[in-house]
Amino acid sequence: MDTPNFRAEHSKITAHLVRKFGPHHLDDILDATQEAFITAHQSWPHHGTPLNPTGWLITTAERRLIDQLRHKIRLETIVSELPINEVKSPDELHLFFLLCSPKLSYQDQICLMLRTLGGLNSAEIARLLHQSEEAIQRRITRAKSKLNPADLTTHPTAESITAILKTLYLLFTEGYETARGPDHIRPDLARQALVLTAQLALHTKSDFPEVHALKALIHFNISRFPARTTSENLPIFLADQDPAQYDQHQIQLGFQSLEQAFQTTFLTQYHLEAGLAAAISLNAPAEEILNWHDQLVSSFPSPNARLSHAIALGTAQGPEAALAQIATLTDLIESPYYHAALGYFQAKDGQNQAAAESYRRATSLTMSLPMKQALTRTGELLSPD
Amino acid sequence: MKNYLITIFNSPEAEKTWENLTPEQMQASLSKYMAYSERLRNEGRLLAGEGLSMNGHTIRGTGADQHVTDGPHILAKELVGGFYFITAENLDGALAIARDCPGLAHGATVEVREQMDYGQ
Structure with a gap:
């Protein structure tokens, strides 16, 4: 029998309990949420999946939380602490806005959001933010102590939206292409990012066009999921994907969001990335895709944007143009994507021996197991010069 | 049997x-547990099965010497999380079933014991 999506359940339970019991119990709330999942293991195999799994998990977590809190304080105190508010937003948004407290730094906000709403553990957050696990744990502990229900805002500011969108973007990125471990894609993570973004878009209406831009970007990228892995779950690179497999419904939803996103003249990085993702989903000509990359790299020149630009340049104008561009990206020398791109265009340029060596470097640098396999296979298919 | x-x-x-x-x-580990129970049920061997919560007491002695402590028997170090009571052809058959228990993947210890045969 199917079990519900636990990642989505995790944020629902956590958000519900924070709303009911207050953010200063966050530690106990996260423990209680995990306990509810463990308790499901003890009950569901014997009694079947409950008719309302979400309700069952929330009730179980709530009972567990009350048990835990009883050990610490008297129950009357807990009840009197319940935050009273008239917010008509879903529990998840309530928690998002709470975590945007101005008492927390931008990094603190993102860590707490990824932990509670993304359901990521500190090791996963550490990888995403390129920090040590200890540093993340310290940051989360410190940030939690600063939370106060009195700081709750129902009208998010532009700064809070920036932190929320960055969190959702990070969550989606990890789902889109998992940097480490056995999976190439983690669809649950990507879907969770989409659900939360959609809630935010609905709640903030047209106040923040960049929310719609992120939603569009996620839809367009999810549309390509069916074409991005082989039946053995190995990555299929963009050049080898079959556009006929792209999910047309997601593309359609992407365009609906895009229309709302472009009701402004102030274009964010999410706008440009959504435009690019739309062009890719529509299998647009290489020149058009290069055009989006040109805009992205001139406005937001991150190392990854510059590498993607070099690849688009090569696809539009040939391997020599790409290789010349890649040669300037010396700060990416430790990135597996740098060497994979190098190998790809060296092979196109007829330098098979150099390409094989680049693929070997890329293989040794990547922490993703499916990526390792796919790169090894690509490298092995090259015949010697 | x-x-x-x-x-x-x-x-x-x-x-x-x-x-x-x-x-x-x-989610993945719960699915495995659900499938495991389902299999025992389909094979008609599942007599009973439950998970145990941490709520409980441990009692030792009688009368004035009786001591009651909160919670499970913690001196055992390992706590019982749940059990299956099943029917099998023989101990080997039961062992084969116990070896598939999904809890093993999470570091649990699994014990299989035969019901006492009174020879009657």
């Missing part, structure tokens, strides 16, 4: 690994 009790013990270390599982890993 004989009856066997399969008991799942969780060590403190196993408890730690549970705390760090991601929601996807939780």
